[in-house]
Amino acid sequence: MLKIIIPFLLFISNTLLASNLPRVDADLKIYDDQIVALSFEFEKVPANPQDKEWVKFKINHMFEVDQYMRHYWDITSIHQYTDAEKQEFKTQFLLRAQAVDSANTYDLKKLLKIYRWFKISEFGAEIDKKAWLLVQHADLDPSFQKEVLIILTDLYKAGETNPSNYAYLWIEFQLLGPIRVEERCSDTELKVFVSALKYGNHCQLKIQITWMKDVKPSPWD
Numbered sequence: 775m776l777k778i779i780i781p782f783l784l785f786i787s788n789t790l791l792a793s794n795l796p797r798v799d800a801d802l803k804i805y806d807d808q809i810v811a812l813s814f815e816f817e818k819v820p821a822n823p824q825d826k827e828w829v830k831f832k833i834n835h836m837f838e839v840d841q842y843m844r845h846y847w848d849i850t851s852i853h854q855y856t857d858a859e860k861q862e863f864k865t866q867f868l869l870r871a872q873a874v875d876s877a878n879t880y881d882l883k884k885l886l887k888i889y890r891w892f893k894i895s896e897f898g899a900e901i902d903k904k905a906w907l908l909v910q911h912a913d914l915d916p917s918f919q920k921e922v923l924i925i926l927t928d929l930y931k932a933g934e935t936n937p938s939n940y941a942y943l944w945i946e947f948q949l950l951g952p953i954r955v956e957e958r959c960s961d962t963e964l965k966v967f968v969s970a971l972k973y974g975n976h977c978q979l980k981i982q983i984t985w986m987k988d989v990k991p992s993p994w995d
Contacts, residue, residue, distance in 0.1 A: 798862050801849050805870065812839055823888055830901050832885070833892065836878045837904040840911060843874045872914065879912040891925050893934040906939040919943060 816835040822828040847867070850860045882905065885892075892905045909922045923943040930940040 795859050795862050797853060797855070798859050798866070801853065801863070802866055802870075805843075805846050805849075805867070808842065809839065809870075809874075812842070823885060826896060829885060829889070829892070830897060832881070833897075833901050833904050833908070836881060836908055839874055840878060840908060843871055844911075847871075875911050875914055878908050879915050879918060882908055882912070883918065886922075886925075891922075891929055891935065893929060894936075895934060899936065902935050902939070906935070910942070 812835070816831075819828065819831060821832075823832075849855075850863055855863065889896075892901045894902050897905075906922075906926075909919055912918050920943075923940070926935050926940040926943065929935040930937045
């Protein structure tokens with residue numbers, strides 16, 4: 775990630791003009807500095823993708839950067855930005871957010887050339903969950919998300935990935951297509967299903983999947 779993120783941050787810092795909004799500029803600098811710090815700390819450990827412990831370390835790092843970036847969107851509320859500040863922050867931070875997602879997707883693809891998936895029996899449930907979340911955030915590469923869906927089709931049945939991981943991708947791509955679920959939901963029951971899926975209500979999730987069995991084969995079959 776360091777090889778992708780650092781040049782990008784240097785590029786935008788050298789090409790984008792100061793916004794004349796000091797709070798926005800200061801908050802963006804804090805973010806940039808933290809991303810660089812996290813990346814440099816990770817790079818202290820020599821890369822060894824054949825070592826599963828290093829792979830866990832790598833995915834944990836990718837997840838940490840992902841979550842730091844996503845939570846940083848809240849800075850506009852935390853610092854009570856004006857409308858002008860919100861717009862400027864959104865414009866500039868979106869480039870940074872996309873850079874993180876692209877870098878994580880690139881690195882995941884490289885790891886998945888070695889490992890079919892980060893199976894629970896080999897990497898643990900936590901890494902399975904974090905890797906899946908990184909795939910969920912790879913919206914700039916829906917074809918990659920579909921590839922992972924195919925991989926998870928067999929693995930969830932064998933208990934090697936959380937069934938909800940597969941179910942979410944199944945809903946997004948097999949039933950509704952590669953756009954946000956809510957944009958295609960008009961039926962109240964389907965919206966309840968999506969809500970159950972998002973918030974981990976697995977009992978309600980199973981009921982709603984059963985209700986849709988006539989639409990597509992259920993991932994719980």
